[in-house]
Amino acid sequence: KQEVTQIPAALSVPEGENLVLNCSFTDSAIYNLQWFRQDPGKGLTSLLLIQSSQREQTSGRLNASLDKSSGRSTLYIAASQPGDSATYLCAAGAGSYQLTFGKGTKLSVIP
Amino acid sequence: KAGVTQTPRYLIKTRGQQVTLSCSPISGHRSVSWYQQTPGQGLQFLFEYFSETQRNKGNFPGRFSGRQFSNSRSEMNVSTLELGDSALYLCASREGDRNNSPLHFGNGTRLTVT
Numbered sequence: 768k769q770e771v772t773q774i775p776a777a778l779s780v781p782e783g784e785n786l787v788l789n790c791s792f793t794d795s796a797i798y799n800l801q802w803f804r805q806d807p808g809k810g811l812t813s814l815l816l817i818q819s820s821q822r823e824q825t826s827g828r829l830n831a832s833l834d835k836s837s838g839r840s841t842l843y844i845a846a847s848q849p850g851d852s853a854t855y856l857c858a859a860g861a862g863s864y865q866l867t868f869g870k871g872t873k874l875s876v877i878p
Numbered sequence: 879k880a881g882v883t884q885t886p887r888y889l890i891k892t893r894g895q896q897v898t899l900s901c902s903p904i905s906g907h908r909s910v911s912w913y914q915q916t917p918g919q920g921l922q923f924l925f926e927y928f929s930e931t932q933r934n935k936g937n938f939p940g941r942f943s944g945r946q947f948s949n950s951r952s953e954m955n956v957s958t959l960e961l962g963d964s965a966l967y968l969c970a971s972r973e974g975d976r977n978n979s980p981l982h983f984g985n986g987t988r989l990t991v992t
Contacts, residue, residue, distance in 0.1 A: 798978050810882075810968055810983040818978060856921070858981075864934045865911065866981060868921040 769794045773869035788842040790857035795835045798860045805854045847876045882984035890990045896957040899987045903971030910952040915966040964991045
């Protein structure tokens with residue numbers, strides 16, 4: 768059974784800092800790894816999707832990497848802004864049409 | 879394109895009642911999934927539908943059921959509500975029929991059971 772862990776559960780950084788969010792998964796037989804952002808009371812917004820054959824994906828200030836052999840993914844956020852404050856979730860996709868989610872990292876960017 | 883639309887946004891029900899939640903996927907998306915989100919358990923998979931067929935079901939009791947219509951819209955039903963069913967129910971759709979395209983979520987239905 769796939770288990771996804773995100774550490775830390777919460778993170779507070781000053782504006783402008785670069786930061787890394789971590790995600791680990793137990794079963795390396797994944798199709799892809801997807802990162803989401805969730806604002807309070809809202810649904811999830813897809814940020815980046817890394818296929819199992821890829822090593823990383825980039826979108827603007829965000830860069831996500833995937834290392835299947837070690838069961839890890841990271842989300843790098845450059846030059847953080849207060850608007851980046853949200854909960855970030857990673858999810859591992861397998862062949863069963865479902866995603867297994869971590870419990871998220873709550874990010875606060877302090878002006 | 880319009881995003882994934884879920885109705886209603888909020889529901890308050892009492893124990894023992896039943897509830898139906900609705901989801902309209904992004905136009906052209908034929909795969910619809912449902913997830914339950916609670917503070918303690920996080921996001922848990924309920925079921926996934928593609929072309930009106932349930933392809934996978936999570937570890938939830940039979941009180942939780944769903945269906946998908948020919949226009950890809952989906953509904954989920956919870957019967958004999960329990961206090962522990964209070965949660966944010968999220969619907970998501972994807973373009974392809976495999977698990978290799980991004981999942982797009984709606985804003986959810988917040989269910990409170992009293």
